[in-house]
Amino acid sequence: MAHSPVHSFTPSPIAPRYAILVAGGTGTRMGAGMPKQFLLLRGAPVLLHTLRRFAEPALNVAEIIVVLPADQLATWRALCEEHGAEIPHRLVAGGATRWASVKAGLGALAGHAQGLVAVHDGVRPLVSAAVVERTYAAAAQHAAAAAAVAPKDSVRTLSQHGSAALNRRRLRLMQTPQTFEIDLLRRAYAMPELPAFTDDASVVDDLCRVELVEGDYRNLKITTPEDLLIAEALFNG
Numbered sequence: 712m713a714h715s716p717v718h719s720f721t722p723s724p725i726a727p728r729y730a731i732l733v734a735g736g737t738g739t740r741m742g743a744g745m746p747k748q749f750l751l752l753r754g755a756p757v758l759l760h761t762l763r764r765f766a767e768p769a770l771n772v773a774e775i776i777v778v779l780p781a782d783q784l785a786t787w788r789a790l791c792e793e794h795g796a797e798i799p800h801r802l803v804a805g806g807a808t809r810w811a812s813v814k815a816g817l818g819a820l821a822g823h824a825q826g827l828v829a830v831h832d833g834v835r836p837l838v839s840a841a842v843v844e845r846t847y848a849a850a851a852q853h854a855a856a857a858a859a860v861a862p863k864d865s866v867r868t869l870s871q872h873g874s875a876a877l878n879r880r881r882l883r884l885m886q887t888p889q890t891f892e893i894d895l896l897r898r899a900y901a902m903p904e905l906p907a908f909t910d911d912a913s914v915v916d917d918l919c920r921v922e923l924v925e926g927d928y929r930n931l932k933i934t935t936p937e938d939l940l941i942a943e944a945l946f947n948g
């Protein structure tokens with residue numbers, strides 16, 4: 712039942728902005744022996760780069776929540792000290808899945824009745840201010856917005872009989888930020904978790920149409936070792 716317009720929303724270009732950076736994963740696919748959000752990219756932890764991007768004054772983000780594995784809070788505090796990071800943010804212990812970590816992050820914003828919340832993967836450190844701004848601006852208008860890019864490769868779907876070509880012009884690869892009016896996101900995350908929830912748009916889909924905005928091919932998610940090499944090459948300060 713996707714895209715039911717059941718969320719009533721008054722657009723506001725001046726709504727306060729919040730951000731939840733989810734970094735509660737363990738990085739099994741990276742296999743680095745430490746969570747990949749702490750790996751160094753151009754000399755600083757991946758997550759610190761992500762935090763710096765959201766702290767850019769032009770974005771005007773009032774509060775940043777960083778979600779981490781419960782047993783990594785002290786490590787992160789030590790890393791911030793080591794790298795002289797003085798960006799204000801609140802730390803929250805995450806859950807067993809990305810969904811649970813976002814929900815925990817939202818809990819930390821419980822005191823805010825209004826505003827827009829951007830949810831962003833802590834392991835997408837190359838996100839540009841322009842992409843972040845686009846999602847906040849679109850969410851101010853439509854209540855729900857997410858960054859996405861068109862596939863560059865041909866895409867097939869698998870079946871018992873082999874595989875079949877899909878029309879890639881009708882497909883998008885989802886990125887983050889995915890940004891929402893705060894009450895909408897709260898209502899979406901009040902529902903039970905489903906296996907189909909791979910991002911925040913999929914959690915919100917049944918309550919509200921999600922506006923897709925242009926993402927950026929450089930906004931890669933650091934998932935496996937080659938992604939870190941690509942990020943080193945793409946890094947632009």
Ligand SMILES: Nc1ccn([C@@H]2O[C@H](COP(=O)(O)OP(=O)(O)OP(=O)(O)O)[C@@H](O)[C@H]2O)c(=O)n1
Nearest residue numbers: 733734735736737738739740807808809812833
């Ligand atoms: N329980 C979890 C799982 C994931 N994430 C976050 O969601 C983002 C996207 O997840 P993914 O790339 O899958 O990270 P990991 O879960 O760490 O990686 P893997 O699946 O390889 O273990 C990451 O910033 C990750 O830290 C989270 O906050 N809490």
Ligand SMILES: C[C@](O)(CO)[C@H](O)COP(=O)(O)O
Nearest residue numbers: 809832885886887909910932
């Ligand atoms: C949220 C996300 O980054 C959008 O592309 C992606 O769905 C996360 O997937 P993962 O399996 O948790 O890495």
